[in-house]
Amino acid sequence: MRKFLAVDMFCENKSLEAQEFCIENKRIKKLPFLPFGEMSEGQRGKLKKMKKAVSILTLSIVLFACGGSDQKSVEEIVSGNNLEEIRTKRAEIVKKQSTFSQQIKQLDDKIAALDTNKKTPLVSSFTTKEEVFYHYIELQGNVNTKQISVLTPEYPGVLTHVYVKEGQQVSEGQMLAKIDDGGLSPQLAQLKLQADLAKTTYERQERLWKQKIGSEMQYLQAKTNYETQEKVVNQMEEQIAKTVVKAPFSGIIDEIITKQGNMVSPGTSQLIRIVNLNEMYIEANVPERHITSISKGKKVEVYLPVLGENIPTQISQVGNYINPANRTFKIEVPLPNDNKMIKPNLTAKIKVNDYTNEKALLIPQSIISENAAGEQYVYVIENKINNLGIAQKTIIETGKTQGDFIEVLTGLKDGAEVILDGARSIKAEQEVKVLNKK
Numbered sequence: 001m002r003k004f005l006a007v008d009m010f011c012e013n014k015s016l017e018a019q020e021f022c023i024e025n026k027r028i029k030k031l032p033f034l035p036f037g038e039m040s041e042g043q044r045g046k047l048k049k050m051k052k053a054v055s056i057l058t059l060s061i062v063l064f065a066c067g068g069s070d071q072k073s074v075e076e077i078v079s080g081n082n083l084e085e086i087r088t089k090r091a092e093i094v095k096k097q098s099t100f101s102q103q104i105k106q107l108d109d110k111i112a113a114l115d116t117n118k119k120t121p122l123v124s125s126f127t128t129k130e131e132v133f134y135h136y137i138e139l140q141g142n143v144n145t146k147q148i149s150v151l152t153p154e155y156p157g158v159l160t161h162v163y164v165k166e167g168q169q170v171s172e173g174q175m176l177a178k179i180d181d182g183g184l185s186p187q188l189a190q191l192k193l194q195a196d197l198a199k200t201t202y203e204r205q206e207r208l209w210k211q212k213i214g215s216e217m218q219y220l221q222a223k224t225n226y227e228t229q230e231k232v233v234n235q236m237e238e239q240i241a242k243t244v245v246k247a248p249f250s251g252i253i254d255e256i257i258t259k260q261g262n263m264v265s266p267g268t269s270q271l272i273r274i275v276n277l278n279e280m281y282i283e284a285n286v287p288e289r290h291i292t293s294i295s296k297g298k299k300v301e302v303y304l305p306v307l308g309e310n311i312p313t314q315i316s317q318v319g320n321y322i323n324p325a326n327r328t329f330k331i332e333v334p335l336p337n338d339n340k341m342i343k344p345n346l347t348a349k350i351k352v353n354d355y356t357n358e359k360a361l362l363i364p365q366s367i368i369s370e371n372a373a374g375e376q377y378v379y380v381i382e383n384k385i386n387n388l389g390i391a392q393k394t395i396i397e398t399g400k401t402q403g404d405f406i407e408v409l410t411g412l413k414d415g416a417e418v419i420l421d422g423a424r425s426i427k428a429e430q431e432v433k434v435l436n437k438k
Helices: 002-011 016-027 041-069 074-080 083-114 184-210 216-241
Strands: 122-127 131-151 157-162 175-179 244-246 251-256 272-287 299-304 309-314 328-335 347-364 376-385 388-402 405-410 417-419 430-437
Touching (some): 074 083, 131 299, 131 388, 184 216, 272 347, 299 328, 309 328, 328 347, 347 388
Parallel strands (some): 122 430
Antiparallel strands (some): 131 347, 272 328, 299 309, 299 347, 376 417, 388 405, 388 430
8 A cells, every 4th residue: 555655646746757657657558569670769758757656656656655554644653542652653753843933043143143224123222220310299389488567557647757768778666657646745844843843752751751751641642653653654755656666677668658647547547558577487278188298397399380490398397187178287397488589379399209219110100001901001121132032921010100210119120221122012032123222
């Protein structure tokens, strides 16, 4: 059976000699037998070709029969139920598979080395590095000052004098304006004369009383009269003092609200606004969810958009009351103002440090992808040789963000080379070429 199979395989050969042999072999029974000497030249040539073809056919049959005599197919071995033969056949196939894999790898490596037209994705990368990470809560607040006041009169009358100008620097206790006392000054002078007389009478009665001259009643009446007159004088002086407007603290006259000559009255009229720019601070409302991370002494970065300045400072006071209307509590942040450029009611943006990691790994948020399971991943370059490496997909867990960067909690190590540009156009296990390392 194997011989007939070999003949059939031979006849399927596409060579010219094999085809002619097969054709002539089909006719051989119809041809009469002739001695070689009686054959024509054409018959002799065909006979020589047939001999050559027969020799090839014979050799093919022998090789096929001999080579296949000891080989069994996998189906035959499996159907034989011989465990030893099955194991031997499996080991033989595994060995061939290993050999083929090595050969395929050698061929792929050679193709990669010789193929100048291959399209390797181009990427850029950066190396992760541990660094200190500060996370901030961003809030908005208003600038205030500890010393700002609108002065109002304590005594009704006409504003007769204003002794300062707007923008003028004044010191604490300096006289700023004067209100007409309405005749209190002459009354004070008369009261002082009466007080002097009462004092003289009291002193004389006191000397007589010590000498046991006069009655005790006269001495007590003189003493009481003197003390009463002194109190009346003091009261009148206090009333007249209310007609003088003085600076409650050192600062700058920001505005003269009521002009000289106008009628003023206590509690309703505003005279002068005075401001001290030395003790500035920012007041901001913080959502209650941050109450555990906000405390006195926390670092704060203040940004004033109008001035374009960033000022480092810290929290000086934390409120103890949650506002039920907006569920916030207040914080106070001092603000140095050496150049006097910061003014009350300026809008300020503040960032409060609520979390710090001394050894954080930060990566750009833009390079992070997410799979169907909701896991975040990036591509890390491994086995890099001459700017060529393999992109490996790495699952990561992230933490807090700050600007365009995010903290990586797990999945990356210090010194890992992560793909930056081109991460969206590659696949896992793909070879990439690194253009530049940032």
